[in-house]
Amino acid sequence: MAYFYLNFKCMKRIGIIGLNEQAIHHIERIKESNDFDLVGLYDHNTIFAKKIANKYGLRYYNCPIDIIEQAEVLDFVAPHPMDFEHASMAIKSARHLFFEDYFLQDIQKATKLLDLAEEAQVKVHISRCDRFNPAVEKARKYIQNPSFIETRRALAYSDQSSNINPIMGLLLKDIDLILSFVDSGIRKIQTRTNNPFSDKVELINVRIEFDNSCVANLNLSSLSSVSYSKAAFYQNTGVIHIDLHDSKLEILSGAKEQKNNKTVSFENNSSGFDSLTSELESLSACIDDNSHTIVGLRDLTTALEVMDEIRNQLAI
Template sequence: MAGSSPLRVAVVGAGAFGRNHLRVYRELQDAGKDVELVAVVDQNAAVAAEAVAKFGVPAFDSVAACLSAVGKLDAASVCVPTVHHATAAEPLLAAGVDLLVEKPLAADLTDADRILELARTHGRIVQAGHLERFNPAVTAARRHLHRPMFFEAHRLSVFTPRSLDVDVVLDLMIHDLDIVLSLVASPVREVRAVGLPVLSNKVDIANVRLEFENGCVANFTASRVSTERVRKLRFFQPHQYLSLDFARQDLLMIDVAAAAGMDPAQLAALAAMAQSAGQHPSAGLSLSKVAVEQGEPLRLEIESFLTAVRERSVPVVSGEDGRAALALALEINRAIADHAERTGL
């Protein structure tokens, strides 16, 4: 698209997420990659000034002002609060700008569909910002995937005032929903969920059970009021168990030969024992730590996005993928609300 010229990019929203996007674009530019960070957009003058001082790019208080001043813009990261994603995306897509939109894609399906329709109308790329898809441990796990039938995901964080515009399902759990949807590749048949607000006026802790049409079952727990930080996913498939740690980018695999009749709970217990002891738990079980090439998921995500922009290819995490994760998250929230009403919470 841009020939030998570097892709001209901007970041819309310079808060906690936006600052990291700014950092990665600047690092890529400084490393000689064919990308040029040309602008930042933020309505908060103090936040914008901080970005200008740190990254040396002009700041604007609106997308319109940015587009008017910088001329040609090839791509942008949309990192404003979720409720403003569609509003920020519309003028950018209309101006021919490809977008990486932070997760969740939008606050509701109406806005998500608006973004996707605008992308189709203007022939633009939209990538949903589910960066855990680019976690090297997830990439390694995909190479060992064959008919996963049971997942257990835990994503726990201590409380912070960021992202309180959405509940814990849209804030944290949606990462794991997106990953499991991509690994199972089967429609969801049943949703059961419970959640509670604790320190905010939205749900801060939730537990969910999904059953898929192919028989796979997935359990999810997400909390933003925990005393510890946990980012783990375990899954079981015929004769194999895998345990993935997102934070450490570790992948543990247990192959089962003689113990194929054990249930998932027994296999999980054996895996935990073996991992702590550093040895094989019993005859017929082979424990190994899968080689994982370490890397920053956000940088890998942005590099993948820029490749899609250059090659005009479908992103690894498409806008449609982002919509699917959002639709499931909203269905879970409805199930949580129904449970609360039934139980009088």
């Protein structure tokens, strides 16, 4: 007699807390997922939340406590003053968390959540689309002990006023990306800025010197005619260029003793790439395997320590 064993993977119940335009993307990706079952959503704006819930055939929860009780995973999308309290409540209820990348800019709150998460033994994923970029993932095979790193990121100029400083958010992304490649303590941080049109940071240069002699030079601008995001890693074996915007990888390699032996490989992996889908799959796998999330609260607190030093130098 033949026996057939089928491996049924149980879908994880997930709820969304906080709604904005980005939340629509989350709803659509989660509904397509084979890993998660979307149980509903919550937002303090009842009218808007019910409108979204009705559009997608979802349950609206009047109270965050109710959705925390019903879900195994909570997806925090739009920021809200009570996010820290809701996240703390979820962790204490042994719920896993997914945070959008602009959450938890306060190192003290991030550290408290880290302590709670480690005590509760739950998984917390911080969204960092650059870490899941196909070009970055491919580049990790080639980047070994870089001596110099340069990042260049720019936003197209807009004269519309906003309470949010996009440059500082992008800077945190670049810091996180660089720290993921350099396993060393930091010796020195130098910061320069120029803000010709407002009192917010519009142009910034950050130089980070590591204990292992690696140097990282970060350049960010919100005054460009076009948006772009690029990184270059220099090492003894060559140079690796990454176009984060278009998910392109360019490798210039060649030994010093063979000056003419240089090769260039070019890969474009942007077709069909959706970082949110990859990140949700990664979190699900970490829950199943009881492994560390690729970007967790400890990574966030380390990056925020660097950000705090930069803010101190800028007196902001």
